């Protein structure tokens with residue numbers, strides 16, 4: 001606010017420390033009371049104040065009713081030390097501290113003058129109710145003298161009330177008087193008040209005490225001090241370092257001026273301020289030339305106190321007209337006389353050459369506005385006394401959890417985004433969202449649960465001991481007619497494509513010398529290429545990407561039954577979750593090589609065999625044999641096929657070394673892994689292509705594949721991992737599901 005005079009306003013915080021009082025009614029020093037507001041002491045609230053006229057949401061801190069307590073005191077001290085105040089003074093701080101808890105007093109307890117257009121009618125209407133008037137701002141009544149506001153405006157009237165109070169207590173007799181020798185001394189008037197009231201200070205007349213003599217006026221702040229000439233009127237231009245005459249009893253007079261007899265006789269047109277030495281004139285309207293104790297013609301030895309002649313007073317008065325509203329604010333120093341040697345003046349800021357000149361005098365310091373915090377080690381030897389109470393926390397800083405759940409949790413949330421209106425219907429439904437009329441209701445799983453345990457189910461904890469893996473487990477409970485899968489592509493018969501592919505193949509063959517690196521496989525002996533259908537032979541990249549997340553499998557909760565929302569309600573609540581559209585039913589998935597495959601993938605492999613082997617059946621038999629042998633090898637068998645061997649081992653745990661100490665540890669979600677490749681029954685050589693057909697042609701009644709298909713999803717053989725030139729199935733230890741897989745599976 002550019003009001004350095006408010007530097008001590010933070011001392012108002014000390015009010016809260018005055019706990020010897022039950023209640024304090026605080027008034028600013030610029031408040032004049034029209035009547036004694038005693039009733040304020042009866043306010044029960046801890047803190048009351050009246051609205052501020054500048055911003056009525058705020059309260060003005062010139063009139064406050066408060067209950068002292070150390071908790072508020074310490075809290076506000078902490079804020080003050082951290083510089084928390086939006087106006088840099090107490091009003092900003094107190095408004096932040098009592099923001100939500102102050103009790104509003106009537107404006108009649110803190111009427112602040114205003115020029116607002118509504119103010120005058122309101123003033124006229126309410127003036128009889130005014131309890132106290134507060135002269136906010138720098139226009140204090142005492143800054144202007146008693147003759148300044150003598151009109152009839154509200155402000156004039158209020159200023160008049162102030163002067164009435166002043167005169168009752170502080171007005172001095174107009175005529176100089178000798179110190180009373182009578183038995184009843186007149187009540188002394190503390191002159192310090194007059195000193196700060198413009199036009200009221202008359203030092204020399206009341207106390208006829210020679211300079212340098214001790215004073216004996218008990219009421220005077222100068223009591224017992226050596227009498228010193230008082231400082232100039234406070235409204236006199238002062239140097240910045242003199243602007244807070246806080247220690248007026250230690251006031252050091254300015255250096256004595258040179259004897260300046262010529263000063264009062266400037267009739268020669270000489271500049272007034274020639275040979276200017278700081279002069280301090282004590283303007284006394286009542287003083288009569290020649291009647292003062294120190295005549296200007298006979299200057300006192302030291303210090304010199306001179307009184308102005310009438311003529312000079314007028315001159316001075318003219319000079320003083322500009323600083324009409326001067327208060328204690330810093331003033332610019334008197335302008336330098338012209339003839340004085342020019343002090344060095346650096347270049348103005350805009351043309352400053354930093355390499356040659358010092359910074360311009362009017363430049364601001366760098367980082368001028370940086371906040372400054374000064375820390376000091378505490379030298380306080382007293383033990384810390386905690387405050388009686390700390391400020392209560394703000395009342396609205398937590399989230400109130402609704403006591404009642406929302407009326408209908410299944411209710412669709414309110415639409416927020418525009419596209420929600422055309423939202424496609426979700427096809428994957430979770431247990432507790434299931435709607436009876438859901439078109440994607442879970443297919444019944446009764447049948448295949450009663451038959452063999454599927455590999456998937458074997459991971460469900462309940463059936464963690466896999467049954468004898470005797471048969472290929474190509475469950476296909478979903479009534480998907482396998483024959484409906486297309487085996488050709490629409491573009492297979494487009495001759496242009498055929499020619500194009502041929503050309504590419506020739507080109508590649510020429511380049512890669514049949515290495516097959518990235519190219520299409522050469523069809524060597526034993527292969528019959530049926531046209532140039534590139535799609536007959538999908539490469540890894542060409543194959544449609546597999547859905548990677550099978551539908552969630554049902555598993556028993558680790559905690560024994562799930563809570564609501566988990567969809568794991570325990571044993572009785574059977575039923576599979578419906579799968580999303582386009583994703584095969586969960587029982588159709590098989591895990592091979594740690595990846596999940598669908599029957600369609602298997603079929604794709606099988607189709608390849610049928611297409612590219614001259615004798616697919618023989619090839620299938622060969623593969624089956626290889627796999628059997630591989631399995632037997634793995635089981636430690638001799639390689640002979642036999643039912644006695646099959647099934648002795650159900651668990652397949654990779655022979656990987658586990659970290660030390662974890663050998664026996666099992667995760668609660670651990671599920672023994674069952675190898676996907678189970679022992680296929682040897683295909684009878686004469687069964688021929690009918691066996692193959694039996695795989696491919698589903699039972700038309702049930703939609704299921706034949707109960708005992710020959711071929712497992714034999715991904716050990718040519719298939720998804722097929723590479724050209726590879727016709728021997730290599731056994732691969734299936735890896736345990738990775739953590740990521742488990743995460744997916746457990747969700």
Ligand SMILES: O=c1ccn([C@@H]2O[C@H](COP(=O)(O)OP(=O)(O)O[C@H]3O[C@H](CO)[C@@H](O)[C@H](O)[C@H]3O)[C@@H](O)[C@H]2O)c(=O)[nH]1
Nearest residue numbers: 005006008009028029030060061062089090091092136137
């Ligand atoms: O050197 C000083 C200056 C101020 N005060 C006290 O502090 C009060 C506030 O100063 P004042 O000049 O009255 O301020 P206002 O012009 O009234 O300014 C407003 O802003 C101030 C700072 O926030 C608040 O203290 C006031 O209540 C509010 O009315 C004064 O009344 C005095 O009681 C001193 O004691 N010594």
Ligand SMILES: [Mn+2]
Nearest residue numbers: 028030062136
């Ligand atoms: Mn004030």
